[in-house]
Amino acid sequence: MSAPALPVETPRGWAGALAPGGRRALLLLATLAILLLFLGPIVILVVTSLRPGWAVYYIYRGTDFTLQNFVEVLATESVTRAFVNSFVLATLATLFSIAVTVSSGYMLSRFTGPIPRTWFGTIYLFRTVPYISWVLPLYLVCYELGIYDSYAGILLPHIAVHICFFSWIMKGFFDGIDPSMEYAALIDGCSRWGAFLRVALPSAVPAIAALGILSWLYTWNEFLFALILTGHNTALITVTMAQFVTELGTQWNLMSAMAVLAMGPAILITVFAQSYVIRGLRI
């Protein structure tokens, strides 16, 4: 068990003023507050998505439930296409950005000197630049190149989005792997590339998988790049949803159904890959 959670037989201070039962009641109250705060909005959205259109206005009473909203949303061609687009984009962008950053992270972890220092500086600098300052000129570039609203025009920027962040995270992964195996391999005549690809990389695979899951979800959830760099042909799920909010301002039942579908992957990943996610969330 963890360090600060020593067995508290005689709690002092404000907690000590409470009887053990009172302490338990306090914790129960905290649990309820957490559930209400973090689960509440999600539950409301799910309930709304299961209501017939006329019943969302009476969310606090009535017992009418239906799956019709989901049927209707999934029958809308623009929505299904947005789901497919988002899925393909998230998968491709994850594969490419992981592949591109794994070696730079390894470099940062294993070497010192001017080259890693320069790369570190670059990473810090461009990690700080706000997305809008970067996606606005990207729009101009894509427009001039004629790849605006094409798959290339959204995939290539999405590979670049996480370069700085992932290089940094990957360094952390390799820092956690003892380099002595690689030195041993080098002494045994293995090339530097062999030491990297066949000795260090396999040990980092679980951590990289964790980052891959997060990367997939980040791209699936991403909004600003999608809003600016996609048009009718390449609409992504977040942008389609946002259009629903602003254009169909009153059809909350349909919007909720779409939002519930769009947060499906997040929920699945949270429930079934939680340990991976938490491993990937490190800084």
Added chain:
Amino acid sequence: MAEPPDQGHRWWRLGEQERFMLLLLLPAATVLVLFQIVPILLGANASFRDWTLFSPKKTWIGLQHYAYVLTDPSFLRVVLPNTFLLMVLSVSLSLGLGLALAHYLDRRFAGRWLIQTIILLPQMIAPVIAAMMMRWSFNDQFGVVAAFIDWLGLGSIAWLAQRWPSFCIIVFTDVWIWTPWFALILLARLRSLPREPFEAARIDAAGPWRTFTHVTLPMLRPVIGVCVLIRSIDAFRTFDVVWILTGGGPARSTEVFSIYTYMEAFVNLDFGRGSAAAIIGAGIILVVAGLMYKAVNRGADVSR
């Protein structure tokens, strides 16, 4: 190069190691240069030109766009204060709540996994969806919060029709999303802390609060510094949540830096002015983040 290098230094001189390093760096650096650095330079170029969608003459007009943005009352009196207020409130509130949550989770109890799953959800759900949820919950006619307030007999508040209520909901949503991030990172660090200082505090009969302020907090300070730095940088560029909740309204009163830039470029369709705003914002956060980085580095060695 005159004398033959000895074995130990050979690959330094030949640059074999440097070549390996550069090759490892090549893919990431190429993508970064092509899709981030070059576009930013092109954007900087656009910011000096008269470049709107309707008259793309692209004539050089020097610093006129910069002068416009830096004297724009709405940028100075609304956008900048909103941006920094959101940053400070969101980061400090989610740090505080995250610390409390981390302590709450740092115990063994039935249903811990379930609670952790629920806490993780806001961080995993798209900010767009989180903002939609809040917009729906705070809907002034049909939302659950409105219903609750009505039930309490307090009348109705048109949350998203006034500046400060809207702004509060933006902050609330951002805190909702980011508290779990703080909580889980701090929890991981709490668990890796050495036990001895806590045992010493117990022997010295320090209460839980004193133990927290005098033992836990100082040991957590480095990780808190890094978290605050990262989160502040990200909070400065908030876009999704504000866009969905208010779109910068009512009457552009909740605009933050990203929304302002977006408006100039894609609603007013003035790419030159938008680019200038983008560069100004990037400059501001680079200075702020640089100062924070110095402070964090002084507080603890995090240059790793």
